[in-house]
Amino acid sequence: MEKILQEAILHGQKYTHNGNPASYIPELQKVNSSDLGVYIRTLDGKEYGVGSYQQKFTIQSISKVLVLTLALMDNGFDKVFGKVGVEATGDPFNSIVRLELKHLQKPLNPMINAGAIATTSLILGKGGNEQIERILDFAKLVSDNPHISINEDVYHSEVQTGDRNRSLAYFMKSTGVIEEDVESLIQVYFKQCSIEMNCQDLARIGALYSNNGICLKTGKEIIPKSICRTVMAIMTTCGLYDASGEFAVNVGIPAKSGVGGGILAAVPNKIGIGVYGPALDDKGNSIGGIEILSYLSDVLDLSIF
Numbered sequence: 001m002e003k004i005l006q007e008a009i010l011h012g013q014k015y016t017h018n019g020n021p022a023s024y025i026p027e028l029q030k031v032n033s034s035d036l037g038v039y040i041r042t043l044d045g046k047e048y049g050v051g052s053y054q055q056k057f058t059i060q061s062i063s064k065v066l067v068l069t070l071a072l073m074d075n076g077f078d079k080v081f082g083k084v085g086v087e088a089t090g091d092p093f094n095s096i097v098r099l100e101l102k103h104l105q106k107p108l109n110p111m112i113n114a115g116a117i118a119t120t121s122l123i124l125g126k127g128g129n130e131q132i133e134r135i136l137d138f139a140k141l142v143s144d145n146p147h148i149s150i151n152e153d154v155y156h157s158e159v160q161t162g163d164r165n166r167s168l169a170y171f172m173k174s175t176g177v178i179e180e181d182v183e184s185l186i187q188v189y190f191k192q193c194s195i196e197m198n199c200q201d202l203a204r205i206g207a208l209y210s211n212n213g214i215c216l217k218t219g220k221e222i223i224p225k226s227i228c229r230t231v232m233a234i235m236t237t238c239g240l241y242d243a244s245g246e247f248a249v250n251v252g253i254p255a256k257s258g259v260g261g262g263i264l265a266a267v268p269n270k271i272g273i274g275v276y277g278p279a280l281d282d283k284g285n286s287i288g289g290i291e292i293l294s295y296l297s298d299v300l301d302l303s304i305f
Helices: 002-013 061-073 076-083 115-121 128-143 152-161 163-175 182-193 197-211 227-239 241-250 287-300
Strands: 035-041 049-050 195-197 255-257 260-269 270-276
Touching: 002 035, 002 049, 002 287, 035 076, 035 197, 061 115, 061 128, 061 182, 061 197, 061 227, 061 255, 061 260, 076 115, 115 163, 115 182, 128 182, 128 195, 128 197, 152 182, 163 182, 182 195, 197 227, 197 260, 197 270, 227 241, 227 255, 255 270, 260 287, 270 287
Parallel strands: none
Antiparallel strands: 035 049, 035 270, 255 260, 260 270
């Protein structure tokens, strides 16, 4: 397996020069754009890592997977999907256009920013501090890493540059999708995006979803099977922004990317994969990371289709 991962890294490195780190959040530019790492966890507990797999990065939009899961556990399907849809979009992840179409009434899915902010508003807690603590505790639980924390520098950078996300939240407040205080909510959203992990953490999360929410170490259910399946379905159709369809065709693995360079992938009943490569394409996805997953999907026959 390590040899295959080495080959996947070499394949991905051919493409990293075509991308750049995210520029609209200044702190995210302070990375080595040629970094590339991958980590795999199998459902029998074996783990393999190659490249910059220990490098920490903020998970950004990957947090949407965890928050959607927690929101569904807190509220049930009807309430969550009464606030946000499950349909794919061909628009950029931070677009406001669809919110203005009266026949839609709610964000198209939980993996775009508007939908994610609406989902975050559903996390139970007495105010923003308790909400983010619950999200952080859940991140520690599903990654089996009690040391997961928030990168404060990235968080403050998001606060200073996050006017587009504020506008999405205020627009949804005006239409009734969001009922909570916008400023408190948007701080929670910025903090969840600034949670810091590495490829190993992502692979362990992916393995948990792959195993239908059953912890590999204890055999206990952490996430209900029905929620795991729903979240992975949405990852498949919406997880890579407006490149999700192309990724489904070429790679065929449920996955969620983030502009910090990470990609979380979960192959049902097989393995969890964590990938890191901060050089992004014009859709906001890791160029090298996508190529690594494409290589692994071909070699290991991982496509779910």
